[in-house]
Amino acid sequence: MALKPCRECKKEVATDATTCPHCGCKSPVANVEVILKGVGVLVVLAVFAYVWITN
Numbered sequence: 001m002a003l004k005p006c007r008e009c010k011k012e013v014a015t016d017a018t019t020c021p022h023c024g025c026k027s028p029v030a031n032v033e034v035i036l037k038g039v040g041v042l043v044v045l046a047v048f049a050y051v052w053i054t055n
């Protein structure tokens with residue numbers, strides 16, 4: 001379990017914490033890579049849906 005600074009209060013929070021134990025903000029150490037992967041999957045799905053619909 002790693003510790004990273006909270007995006008709100010900058011205190012150390014476990015990377016798997018859903019809320020900051022210090023300030024209570026949600027996803028205090030939200031991983032940018034995970035978000036980017038999610039967006040990438042959505043874009044690929046949208047392209048497939050577009051090709052499927054237009055054919």
Ligand SMILES: [Zn+2]
Pocket residue numbers: 006007008009010011020021022023024025028
């Ligand atoms: Zn915090």
